Amino acid sequence: MVRRSEFGSRLRTIREGREIGIRTLSSRLQVSHTYISHIEAGRVIPSEEFIVKAASILKADPNELLLIAGRVPAKILAYARSHPKETLSLFRESKSYRPFRSQQAPDTQLAFQVVSSHPSHGVLDSKTGDFEMIHADCLEWISGQPEASFEAIVTDPPYGLIEYDIENLVKLKNGRGGIWRIPPSLGGHTRRPVPRFTVHTEDDRRRMESFFRGWGKLAFQILVPGGHLVIASNSLMTRHVFPALLDSGFEMRGEIARVVRTLRGGDRPKGAEKEFVEVSVLPRACWEPWGLFRKPLEGTVAENLRKWKTGALRRPSGEQPFVDLIPSERTPAAEKKIAPHPSLKPLFFMIQIVRAILPLGVGRILDPFAGAGTTLAAAALVGYRSVGIEINKEYYELARLAIPRLIEYGRRKYGTG
Numbered sequence: 001m002v003r004r005s006e007f008g009s010r011l012r013t014i015r016e017g018r019e020i021g022i023r024t025l026s027s028r029l030q031v032s033h034t035y036i037s038h039i040e041a042g043r044v045i046p047s048e049e050f051i052v053k054a055a056s057i058l059k060a061d062p063n064e065l066l067l068i069a070g071r072v073p074a075k076i077l078a079y080a081r082s083h084p085k086e087t088l089s090l091f092r093e094s095k096s097y098r099p100f101r102s103q104q105a106p107d108t109q110l111a112f113q114v115v116s117s118h119p120s121h122g123v124l125d126s127k128t129g130d131f132e133m134i135h136a137d138c139l140e141w142i143s144g145q146p147e148a149s150f151e152a153i154v155t156d157p158p159y160g161l162i163e164y165d166i167e168n169l170v171k172l173k174n175g176r177g178g179i180w181r182i183p184p185s186l187g188g189h190t191r192r193p194v195p196r197f198t199v200h201t202e203d204d205r206r207r208m209e210s211f212f213r214g215w216g217k218l219a220f221q222i223l224v225p226g227g228h229l230v231i232a233s234n235s236l237m238t239r240h241v242f243p244a245l246l247d248s249g250f251e252m253r254g255e256i257a258r259v260v261r262t263l264r265g266g267d268r269p270k271g272a273e274k275e276f277v278e279v280s281v282l283p284r285a286c287w288e289p290w291g292l293f294r295k296p297l298e299g300t301v302a303e304n305l306r307k308w309k310t311g312a313l314r315r316p317s318g319e320q321p322f323v324d325l326i327p328s329e330r331t332p333a334a335e336k337k338i339a340p341h342p343s344l345k346p347l348f349f350m351i352q353i354v355r356a357i358l359p360l361g362v363g364r365i366l367d368p369f370a371g372a373g374t375t376l377a378a379a380a381l382v383g384y385r386s387v388g389i390e391i392n393k394e395y396y397e398l399a400r401l402a403i404p405r406l407i408e409y410g411r412r413k414y415g416t417g
């Protein structure tokens with residue numbers, strides 16, 4: 001895992017050495033000063049383009065900063081592609097890039113892909129109909145957007161912020177270790193890996209709370225008054241994530257229970273399954289809490305609805321209110337085939353959430369952690385506009401291909417759109 005704090009403190013040292021204030025640097029980089037504070041506090045690593053631009057303003061060596069940030073400078077990457085063996089041994093010596101120091105022969109190609117493809121700031125590469133998929137770090141992207149520019153946010157973040165970092169993705173690809181738990185196969189069938197939230201250390205948890213406090217402030221800024229935020233979670237994570245969102249200014253509006261029989265929990269003690277046949281270490285999770293938050297209203301609900309088109313939830317029909325318990329299935333195999341992302345959410349469940357989040361069916365939805373783009377496909381199916389941000393190039397490319405196919409599949413299966 002890249003040491004964000006190392007990069008942040010190096011940036012701060014250089015900036016202070018040049019006697020440049022956070023606000024001056026942020027205005028020259030055209031991002032908010034909060035974003036620079038996040039970087040310096042070690043909560044986020046910016047994109048390659050951002051680092052190069054910051055280095056030029058601070059008159060610092062861009063290659064040094066890129067390496068500390070875990071980004072491979074373009075020249076080194078070109079060399080690495082033509083001299084893979086030499087580069088590997090070079091990286092094994094390196095203190096700034098941990099995946100290459102692993103003795104377990106990680107998949108260097110994957111590591112390279114993930115590192116080298118880090119997004120440039122707010123690149124808008126694909127626009128298809130009513131949705132836009134953007135390859136960027138959502139913190140950086142949101143901080144460059146005007147305030148009050150979205151009516152809702154629906155998202156499924158990387159709960160622990162470490163399951164999608166390079167080291168853990170390499171472990172996922174290699175099929176062992178890290179935060180990705182590979183469940184024992186059932187009746188000869190290999191089961192899908194799930195993130196193992198119990199491996200978080202106290203430090204990871206504190207980092208996560210601080211990340212969501214900062215992320216929440218940006219989410220708050222980008223929403224119009226009365227705009228809702230729906231955020232996927234699980235029962236081990238809510239106590240870290242939800243208070244951080246309240247600190248960012250949101251009001252809690254409840255929790256939506258996605259009732260689903262997951263493969264999380266319920267196992268016997270590892271290595272002693274036969275000895276403790278009647279024991280489960282954790283309960284088998286049969287529901288997922290999705291937090292429902294709202295940016296405070298301007299005036300009454302009716303006034304806010306008239307002015308901003310937000311502040312409430314859309315009913316499934318005139319007679320039925322939106323309810324906070326939604327029976328769901330595990331993501332169907334057909335959807336996983338279209339969009340093989342390790343955390344793909346089921347389209348039908350997303351359709352119900354997304355539809356409810358714009359009370360008058362007017363406005364734009366943002367998914368800042370878009371993955372393979374299920375939120376965007378669901379939005380298109382109910383006729384809403386949406387924008388998705390994805391940091392990982394592989395997943396971003398996957399989403400661009402998968403969203404139109406998920407929409408097509410959704411039309412056939414659910415008759416929406």
Ligand SMILES: C[S@@+](CC[C@H](N)C(=O)[O-])C[C@H]1O[C@@H](n2cnc3c(N)ncnc32)[C@H](O)[C@@H]1O
Pocket residue numbers: 136137138139155156157158159164341343344345346368369370371372373374375389390391392395
């Ligand atoms: C839990 S997955 C979302 C899966 C999605 N709900 C779907 O059905 O495909 C979270 C995604 O957030 C992405 N991500 C992590 N940090 C990010 C960041 N700072 N900006 C944008 N995307 C990020 C990860 O690469 C991952 O694909």
